[in-house]
Amino acid sequence: MTLFDLAVKNIRRNMKSYSLYIGSMVFSILIYFTFVTLKFSDEMFTEASSSTLVSTLMNISSVMLIIFVAIFIAYSNSFFMKKRKKEMGLYSLLGVRKKQIGFLLFFENMMIGLFSLVVGIILGFFASKGLLAILIKLMGLELVSSFTLSGAAVRQTLLVFIVIFLFTSLQGYYVIYKFKLIDLFHAEKKGEDLPKAKFITALLGVLFIGAGYYLAAQDIITSKAWMALGILTTPLIIVLLVVVGTYLLFHSVTVFVLSKLKNNERWAWRGLNLMTVSQMLYRIRGNAKTLTLIAILSATTITAGGAVFGLYYNIGKDTQKYAPNTLMWQGNAIDIQSDAIIYNESLMVKNEDLTIFKNEYNYSFVTLSQYNNIASLQGKEVLSLSGNNVYVIDAYYDERFSRAYTGEEMLVGEEKYMVKDFTSDAIFNTPAMFVTVVVADEVFEKLEGEQQVYQLVEMEDEKNQLAVSKQIESQLDENSSFSSYPETYHASVQSFGALLFAGSFLGLVFLMAMGSIIYFKMITEAEEDRSKYEILYKVGVNNKEMKKTIRAQVGLIFGIPLIVGIVHSMFALKAFSMLLSLDIVVPVVIWIVVYSLIYAIYYVLTVSYFNKTIRQKI
Incomplete structure (x- = not known):
């Protein structure tokens, strides 16, 4: 059997673990391909007023997506490597040279990457027409999207992701040289540093987050704190306080609270509460950095998406405030042939x-x-x-x-x-x-x-009177102070519609990556916990009680970062709302609900996989 054959066999054997990772990569490639396709789209360039905007926005979005996806793939590869170090150690014990093991990992990573790349481009080709139609709708353009394959988009997507996959595959090749045989067999026992929960660090976590919230809730214009710290400095201080406070929240605050629950005998000895809390203490402390990252990314995604959706949602109201008349200009009357x-x-x-x-x-x-x-x-x-x-x-x-x-x-x-x-x-x-x-x-x-x-x-129907507006404007000179509701409205719709499109799909990629990261963490812990649940089953604990415990454990790992992220974003969006004097409650609630529902899908998938893993032993 060749190394290539063994790589194919390993991928098939680990497909359950790889499936969500491959799905996330395929979706990321699909979105990147769509962004690049839109950048080169002839339809968008026929609309002169929107071509530069779309091209610039898609360029920026593509770069952001590449950076995030590269980090996600590198993180995922390190996770899979950690998960399979014992397997690599067994190969080494059987006499397989490190060079061959490195090539095996290289082949596996490249095959998964190239498969995801091909599938992503194919799906992107079929999805690009629909996504282009969504963008056109959001931007209020009257264009007919055609079903064409952009050669430039394919070449750019292939080049970018092949480079990423080569880099991450080489990472897998060289990582095998960093460890001794004993390290490979004990790899799964190594986790993130487990800090001790102390009251002082728990208190600092609460104080840091509270201070960040206090500053964010202040009015930027009138706040003495903002004036003292500086308009440009204060946002950086808020971000620093909230990030450090969030880490301390998972590092100590949640651990402090769970420790108190564990010491409450009346509560702890009810059902499997003691076991659940004990495991959660280990997991939250061990995954403090990961949970902090997910909470901050969730807050960033919800804040950015909620802000853009809020601007898009309020376009009509804002335009009406500054253009209460459909048309207004300085000069003589013009005969308008319209029944409206x-x-x-x-x-x-x-x-x-x-x-x-x-x-x-x-x-x-x-x-x-x-x-x-x-x-x-x-x-x-x-x-x-x-x-x-x-x-x-x-x-x-x-x-x-x-x-x-x-x-x-x-x-x-x-x-x-x-x-x-x-x-x-x-x-x-x-x-x-x-x-x-x-x-x-x-x-x-x-x-x-x-x-x-x-x-x-x-x-009547003033936002659709763009043709009349342009006809009037063409008859006026530059000093006529022409003001048009439909032109202002459509300019805003094009700008914020393009932002909403890019932000929504970038947010979806971030969300899928975050869900995948938690999923990877939990499936590893499920395999580690099988023996514990086997013992519980033997001593008489029924399946219903064990499923309840699993749902609670997975729910806490998924739920706490989401709740923290939502609360962070609410304070950030409150500051945004006050700054622009916008009422964005409705769009923000819609955005949070949609985000949470998609996030919940990963929770359901993780619980399902966790249950299947446990049932294999019992």
Whole structure:
């Protein structure tokens, strides 16, 4: 039997262990191939406004994916090597030279890698049309995706992953030279360092995470802590506190809590609780670094995905805030041939230099009657003003760093005006008009500023009036201050849609890798625990009780990093929400639920494999 034949036999024999690893690699290759295909897609380049965005985004996403996949493959190979060191030791004991064992491992890794690569590209070819259709839908483009194979995408995918597989296969080849025979036979007994749980380290873990949460929950603009630490320095401090705190959480806090439970005799001697807690103490301490990594990656994935989904979810609301009219421009009226017009109004505006807050500005002035007319057409409240009282509209007002206008004195030339009230709820588009002052009609007549005319058009189904918008824009000059709801909306949809697409599939790759890592850990521990469960079965513990214990053990290993990651992400997303004044509760909840459901699939697979492994002995 040749080394190649033996490698094939070993892969078949270990297929249960390799299956999830191969599945994760195939999916990663599929996504990478899709990203590269989109980068070279002719359909995307026919849409000039989106071609550069998609190409740049896919380049960045591809690089991130390569780095992550390379680390994942290297980690997985080290796991499989550790799992099979006893087997390698047996080969060595039988007289097989290390060089031959190294070649055997090299062949196995290369075969698995090349098989995954071929399958990933084939599936990517068939999936790329569907994924391209998803991207087109998310970006709101009107394109027809074609079913073509990109030669450039195939070549780039082959080159990148063959290099990765060669590197990781050589890693497997050389690792055999690092160990003595005795090390190979005792490899499975070696785990990560098992730190002792101390109250002081447990307390530090809680304090570090609490400090990170406190800083993240502060308003960036008004927080004294952020000002003292520095706007650029504080996020780094938060990340450091949370990462170190998370490690200490698994290193000591959970161990401290489980130790207390173990010492509670009333609880510990109920069912198999004592055994479950004892095993969890070992596993959580032994896997502290891995669990920390998974919790941080989960938090990063949920935060990034939730933030992008939140931006995408709020596109309509945000666009409406700054473009309450479908179209607005400075200049004469244009005849629009459409049955979708709700109103088409002209607005007389005077721009005046003025002094307020002891600074000079240039604001737009409109009459009360014109304001009330537009407000009533938009279904908003009308105003009443008298004398030199004025009303200010500032769509960009933010109470955190803007002074309130109410009660302030406004000086226009020699004339003084008093701000009766103000709002950030605009009825005129920006940037066509920025800060607007509403004055009584008779006051407007006295203003000496140059009078300009603006056109305001509202249409039904405004986000789909892009053709009308472009037609109007083509008839205007560069100084018309043209503002368009459909153009702003579609620009945002294209940007955030592409980000959501890339972020979602990158997040899915990260999730599959994290699920696979826990799966690898647990199947190894299942094989180590078979003898313990065999003894329990012999002393009368039934299958139902053992399955319950297995579900609890696996559930803790899967559940704790997920819960920690979700809590981390909630504080990060709260800071993001406050910074941009966005309501992202609904999209974040949807994102977390979907993420958790996919994550739960790995839990179910792991429990199933764990049960099968245990039942082999009983």
